[in-house]
Amino acid sequence: xxxxxxxxxxxxxxxxxxxxxxxxxxxxxxxxxxxxxxxxxxxxxxxxxxxxxxxxxxxxxxxxxxxxxxxxxxxxxxxxxxxxxxxxxxxxxxxxxxxxxxxxxxxxxxxxxxxxxxxxxxxxxxxxxxxxxxxxxxxxxxxxxxxxxxxxxxxxxxxxxxxxxxxxxxxxxx
Numbered sequence: 001x002x003x004x005x006x007x008x009x010x011x012x013x014x015x016x017x018x019x020x021x022x023x024x025x026x027x028x029x030x031x032x033x034x035x036x037x038x039x040x041x042x043x044x045x046x047x048x049x050x051x052x053x054x055x056x057x058x059x060x061x062x063x064x065x066x067x068x069x070x071x072x073x074x075x076x077x078x079x080x081x082x083x084x085x086x087x088x089x090x091x092x093x094x095x096x097x098x099x100x101x102x103x104x105x106x107x108x109x110x111x112x113x114x115x116x117x118x119x120x121x122x123x124x125x126x127x128x129x130x131x132x133x134x135x136x137x138x139x140x141x142x143x144x145x146x147x148x149x150x151x152x153x154x155x156x157x158x159x160x161x162x163x164x165x166x167x168x169x170x171x172x173x174x
Contacts, residue, residue, distance in 0.1 A: 006144075007067050009137045013088075014060030016133060020126040021053040027119045038116075042102045045095065049123060052091050056130060059084055078145060082138065089134035096127030 028046045031038070063084070066076040108117040 017056035092131035
């Protein structure tokens with residue numbers, strides 16, 4: 001798998017999580033300001049969505065940055081990114097699955113584009129999108145490492161160990 005795909009996937013993961021923060025924060029703020037909670041569980045799951053989004057945004061942006069800058073350190077390793085992706089996929093799958101049974105609405109025909117029903121569906125859809133992006137990235141990374149196992153050397157290698165044989169500018173290899 002090319003390095004370009006990883007750049008794209010981690011950038012998409014970060015961007016979708018930032019969109020999730022925005023939509024969930026708006027829905028949460030409306031609920032909190034109006035003191036109108038659909039249910040306590042729904043309100044709590046919005047908080048979990050915000051926490052998942054913050055977690056995913058932080059690490060998604062960091063991994064995209066590390067990939068773009070060809071970082072060589074422990075947290076930029078393939079193994080750590082796989083652990084992070086697995087934990088993140090589990091968080092998104094569980095949260096989106098619980099939210100599906102807790103949210104109100106589902107058939108939003110005839111409602112305004114910015115109705116609570118459509119916003120709830122958007123929050124859930126973005127959660128499932130994050131889950132799918134994480135799973136796809138896990139599978140593609142697994143395939144990439146399996147195909148290039150002899151070049152990468154180990155799971156602790158940097159993202160670009162198999163891509164670049166010449167030293168990165170400003171980095172001295174020992």
